[in-house]
Amino acid sequence: MLEKLSILYELQLIDNQLDELEELRGDLPAAVNDLKFQINAIEEQIETKEAEKKSSLSKRKQNDEDVDRMKANLKKFKSQLYQVRNNKEYDALTKEIDHSEEQITKLEAESSALEDLVQKLKKEINEVEPQLDTLSKDLKEKETELKQIIKANEREEARLKDKRDKVAAKVRKPDYNTYSRIRKALGGKAVVTIIRAACSGCHNVVPPQRQLEIKSSKRLFSCESCGRILVSPDVAAEVEKKIKF
Numbered sequence: 001m002l003e004k005l006s007i008l009y010e011l012q013l014i015d016n017q018l019d020e021l022e023e024l025r026g027d028l029p030a031a032v033n034d035l036k037f038q039i040n041a042i043e044e045q046i047e048t049k050e051a052e053k054k055s056s057l058s059k060r061k062q063n064d065e066d067v068d069r070m071k072a073n074l075k076k077f078k079s080q081l082y083q084v085r086n087n088k089e090y091d092a093l094t095k096e097i098d099h100s101e102e103q104i105t106k107l108e109a110e111s112s113a114l115e116d117l118v119q120k121l122k123k124e125i126n127e128v129e130p131q132l133d134t135l136s137k138d139l140k141e142k143e144t145e146l147k148q149i150i151k152a153n154e155r156e157e158a159r160l161k162d163k164r165d166k167v168a169a170k171v172r173k174p175d176y177n178t179y180s181r182i183r184k185a186l187g188g189k190a191v192v193t194i195i196r197a198a199c200s201g202c203h204n205v206v207p208p209q210r211q212l213e214i215k216s217s218k219r220l221f222s223c224e225s226c227g228r229i230l231v232s233p234d235v236a237a238e239v240e241k242k243i244k245f
């Protein structure tokens, strides 16, 4: 059991070092993610607007062609008016002319609305594009900064991870799971010691009787206040002396 407690404490000390390296990155990883998310959202927005612009332009082109065709027909109908032989023909032709004129008016109004839409979309795209530039620049800077921090500690991190793997391999699976669960729930520290009669994790007093039991290192003891695994100061000192970073 003593061995088991020592190994758990050793694992904790290594993880403390790794956590410190992680902390050096500060909020950079979160900031990078956030910027990527924002850039992605704007790019999608621009893409949607570009697609709408494209389809509006093509619809307008189609309308213009239709209008040209109808105007040509209209001209033809109007010239035919002079050659009609009876009222029936005249009525049919004026009906055609009215219909064509109506269609032309309708299509021209639609084209004008499409043109307005295209201009509106262009304006909107132009407005967000500078944002995209600013965000991309910001992202590049933050990524570079983050890379530098990671690079500066690359070796140290690799060394600690290697050491961690070796120590973690010695921990029994259920203990490792308990350790990971506490670490995740309480942010970093799962195994702590007693300093000045208090749990060094939550600073609550550990009763003298409990301290004695922990000192005996006969089983895993948890802090009654925070639930972290407690090792006696003797075990902690022994491991701290033994471990070399």
Ligand SMILES: [Zn+2]
Binding pocket: 199, 200, 201, 202, 203, 204, 223, 224, 225, 226, 227, 228
């Ligand atoms: Zn505690």
